[in-house]
Amino acid sequence: MTLSSLLPDLSSSSPTHLLLATVPPLLVLYTIYVAIYRLYLSPLAGIPGPRLAALTQWYEFYYDIILPGQYTFKTVELHKKYGPIIRVNPWEVHISDPDFHRELLPTSINKKRHRTHFWCDQFGAPGSVVSTVDHDHHRLRRQAVSHYFSTQTVRNLQPVIEERVDALLARLCEHGKTKKQTPIDMLHPFSAMAYDIINEYAFAKTEHAIEHPTFRADVTDGLTTGVQYGKLFQHIPILLTTLERLPPKFLASISPAYRSFLATRMSITQQITEISHNLHSSDSSKKNSHLDLSHPTIFHSLLTSDALPPSEKTIPRIADEGHVLIQAGAVTVAWALVIATYHLLNQRTTTLAKLQAELRDAIPNPSESVPLATLERLPYLKAIVKECFRLSLGSSSRITRVASDEALRFSPSDLCLQSYRDDPPQVVEKYKREWILPAGTEVSMTSYQISMNEEVFPDAHAFRPERWLEGGKELDRYLTSFGAGPRICLGMQLAYAEMYLILAKMWRVWEAGEQVAEGGIGAEDGEKDKKNKESGEMVGRMRLAEGVTVRDAEMGVDWFIPAPYIGSKGVRVYFESY
Numbered sequence: 001m002t003l004s005s006l007l008p009d010l011s012s013s014s015p016t017h018l019l020l021a022t023v024p025p026l027l028v029l030y031t032i033y034v035a036i037y038r039l040y041l042s043p044l045a046g047i048p049g050p051r052l053a054a055l056t057q058w059y060e061f062y063y064d065i066i067l068p069g070q071y072t073f074k075t076v077e078l079h080k081k082y083g084p085i086i087r088v089n090p091w092e093v094h095i096s097d098p099d100f101h102r103e104l105l106p107t108s109i110n111k112k113r114h115r116t117h118f119w120c121d122q123f124g125a126p127g128s129v130v131s132t133v134d135h136d137h138h139r140l141r142r143q144a145v146s147h148y149f150s151t152q153t154v155r156n157l158q159p160v161i162e163e164r165v166d167a168l169l170a171r172l173c174e175h176g177k178t179k180k181q182t183p184i185d186m187l188h189p190f191s192a193m194a195y196d197i198i199n200e201y202a203f204a205k206t207e208h209a210i211e212h213p214t215f216r217a218d219v220t221d222g223l224t225t226g227v228q229y230g231k232l233f234q235h236i237p238i239l240l241t242t243l244e245r246l247p248p249k250f251l252a253s254i255s256p257a258y259r260s261f262l263a264t265r266m267s268i269t270q271q272i273t274e275i276s277h278n279l280h281s282s283d284s285s286k287k288n289s290h291l292d293l294s295h296p297t298i299f300h301s302l303l304t305s306d307a308l309p310p311s312e313k314t315i316p317r318i319a320d321e322g323h324v325l326i327q328a329g330a331v332t333v334a335w336a337l338v339i340a341t342y343h344l345l346n347q348r349t350t351t352l353a354k355l356q357a358e359l360r361d362a363i364p365n366p367s368e369s370v371p372l373a374t375l376e377r378l379p380y381l382k383a384i385v386k387e388c389f390r391l392s393l394g395s396s397s398r399i400t401r402v403a404s405d406e407a408l409r410f411s412p413s414d415l416c417l418q419s420y421r422d423d424p425p426q427v428v429e430k431y432k433r434e435w436i437l438p439a440g441t442e443v444s445m446t447s448y449q450i451s452m453n454e455e456v457f458p459d460a461h462a463f464r465p466e467r468w469l470e471g472g473k474e475l476d477r478y479l480t481s482f483g484a485g486p487r488i489c490l491g492m493q494l495a496y497a498e499m500y501l502i503l504a505k506m507w508r509v510w511e512a513g514e515q516v517a518e519g520g521i522g523a524e525d526g527e528k529d530k531k532n533k534e535s536g537e538m539v540g541r542m543r544l545a546e547g548v549t550v551r552d553a554e555m556g557v558d559w560f561i562p563a564p565y566i567g568s569k570g571v572r573v574y575f576e577s578y
């Protein structure tokens with residue numbers, strides 16, 4: 001048999017025949033080439049990790065989408081098995097060394113760090129600062145909004161934030177009078193508060209989610225569903241455009257929460273369209289209508305910015321920006337507060353008692369407003385806020401960067417190698433080497449791995465604010481929930497302000513009781529309740545509902561932001577006003 005007898009005879013074939021005869025073998029050859037390239041020829045071929053992950057992204061797809069939301073946990077396992085540097089998909093390297101975080105996300109703006117399309121695609125908002133791949137383009141967009149979220153602006157807008165915090169506390173107090181037997185899943189009120197705040201703060205738009213009977217649970221569910229779909233959009237980008245083109249009624253029938261997500265987006269687009277029309281109107285009362293608002297809005301600022309070229313001031317681009325702010329600003333803060341609520345109620349005689357003693361000293365009159373700067377100086381409150389942010393993780397998925405102008409050099413730090421001290425010495429010896437990652441390599445790290453690193457944070461899953469007092473400033477560099485460098489979370493100062501205000505104000509006036517069974521009414525704490533009622537300072541008692549455990553307040557699924565295990569009913573709390 002000769003070689004030519006194996007090949008199809010193409011001399012007398014029709015075009016269709018020709019296609020059918022050549023395309024499948026070419027595809028097979030191409031697949032073989034790609035497989036050989038990824039496994040043996042790629043600059044990443046020598047990086048340890050499962051061969052399947054190096055070969056195909058379906059490996060990640062399986063853990064992210066089919067299981068779902070488990071790749072972050074799998075990555076931790078892979079690091080235990082393969083060492084501090086691994087390949088998580090055909091083109092991305094993941095590093096677990098907490099000391100490498102500052103190298104990957106340096107503070108210097110001159111060290112170019114791009115995002116990746118894979119990372120940015122998940123938000124479905126290509127015009128937003130968070131979805132901007134290119135380093136310089138990102139800088140341009142970020143500069144146009146950054147002053148809105150500076151420490152000073154946040155402090156100036158304390159009354160805007162505090163008004164919503166007070167509204168939430170009033171609503172909870174009312175609930176404690178009329179619905180003491182109905183527990184509240186705390187994600188909803190906290191998310192309503194953060195949603196109201198970001199709307200009011202950035203867009204001077206009063207949403208009143210706090211006052212809504214369900215705390216606008218539809219908005220929260222829409223936002224969390226939008227994030228969940230993000231993972232799908234990363235792997236199958238065409239899904240995003242398909243869903244957006246479905247008739248709204250049909251979409252509502254297959255996914256009401258995603259429909260609600262798109263509705264939020266649509267309402268932002270409407271608001272910007274209106275502002276843009278007003279700004280360009282010949283009617284001076286319309287043109288200057290923004291001057292009637294309590295404070296300038298981000299949309300006005302962006303639409304009238306001299307620093308931005310016209311291509312950056314289109315309505316779809318600014319709508320993307322607005323939508324991401326709402327998405328980023330609501331559920332993240334709410335989750336950190338859910339964690340705070342669970343742990344403070346669960347540690348009511350220790351951690352909470354200490355916090356309340358500090359608050360009583362610092363805020364003698366609970367109905368008086370205390371400047372943020374004063375709250376930020378309270379050491380125990382500050383430690384609690386940091387501990388909540390550590391456990392809340394921020395983005396629970398990998399944060400990926402591409403250094404386009406330099407090769408990144410990685411040698412595991414001593415701190416990192418300590419995690420492998422139970423491995424055989426010859427294995428640890430193998431890890432002690434330098435890796436040179438060529439310019440253009442996608443490199444990622446995960447805040448979950450740093451936040452849960454036992455060398456940095458002993459007993460890492462425990463809620464222990466004291467670690468921040470004992471660890472001093474040194475420990476702060478390992479608080480990576482907001483990212484770092486020029487792309488660090490834009491809303492970080494706002495998030496801190498919300499946490500300080502709500503934690504201080506809530507725990508200055510609410511007492512904590514033991515966890516209770518259905519119905520919510522627990523034993524009174526005789527003397528204490530009597531004293532509280534007499535003083536008129538405390539407004540009531542909060543209690544965890546029966547069945548709520550730490551699993552409801554820790555990540556079980558990574559949807560880019562953390563969520564508890566599937567089936568969790570949330571951290572449910574009874575309120576009982578005096």
Ligand code: HEM
Pocket residue numbers: 105129130131142149198324325328329330332333336389392393394395399481482483484486487488489490491492494495
């Ligand atoms: C608990 C609260 C929050 C956490 C833990 C958090 C965490 C994060 C993280 C991890 C990033 C990505 C950073 C990176 O790529 O290096 C990010 C980016 C961002 N966050 Fe937050 N966030 C929070 C609250 C907020 C709030 C309240 C806002 C609203 C203004 C916000 C707006 C943004 C924006 C716009 C970006 C993109 C920044 C950029 O690309 O330059 N976040 N956040």
